[in-house]
Amino acid sequence: MTENEKAKSYWKENIRYVFILMLIWFLVSFGAGILFKDFLNSIKIGGFKLGFWFAQQGSMYVFVVLIFVYVYLMNRLDKKYGYDE
Incomplete structure (x- = not known):
């Protein structure tokens, strides 16, 4: 694998991680806080x-x-890609 191919694979995998993590955060913040609010409000934790x-x-x-x-x-x-120090 050439250095250029290695860098492209690294970046592609990095973007995939960022996309998945941002999707999780979106689902938690927008989904749980706004879209599924009525369903989640039927559950109480510590009085809230x-x-x-x-x-x-x-x-x-x-x-x-x-x-x-x-x-x-x-x-x-x-x-994995040899970029660690």
Whole structure:
């Protein structure tokens, strides 16, 4: 595999990870906070409706977790293609 092919494969896999993680965040923030709000509001956690919780705090927590997942995935990807330090 040439260096150019290696870089293209690396970038393609990186974009795929970003797309999947952003899709998860979209589903949690927009889906759980707005689209599925009525269904989730029938569930209560700590006295708060779950739809309200996702709209106010849940999407931020998921975003922070996704940052750590992205770092983990990129470290693995760097090692796979030999770009690690």
